[in-house]
Amino acid sequence: MPMPKTLVIRYFQLIVKRKFTEGLRELERINNKMQKTDWNRGYYQALYGMYLSQKNTNDEYSFFSKFDFSDTEVLNKYRREFLEHTRNGLHADYDRGYFSAWAGCMRVIIKMNISPPTLKKPKEEKPPIETVRSDKNQATMANFYPKKKNN
16 A cells, blocks of 8 residues: 555645644554555654654754745755655665655645745834923933033
8 A cells, every 4th residue: 555645745734834733643544554664664754753843843953943934945955855865776765765755745835835924023112201301290310410511
């Protein structure tokens, strides 16, 4: 039985959207439906690694933390690189399955067409309260400083 494509695509979408509980359910379904081969074992380990990488936001060495999901040019570059590894005959079946999962993930993210995050506008600062030295009703620090003499 080949790798269940619809489950894998759904899994990628859930992981990117950070819906981890549903993603783990899909991962379990994928595991139950796939054959136990070296290629599939590498593929599955990549899927599980994606889950761990996306869940841990503090890991600066994580692959997912290094790029923006909305940058299709970079995603295409990574996808081509992963595809080269899957075609490389020097890699074992496990490695080709691993890189195939990553190439598939990049393809799904590109098709998701994620918009770039919107930057929050800084809050407008309120103008400072105007104080007048001569106003006896206002007690400010300016009242306690000696007046500057003009040269």
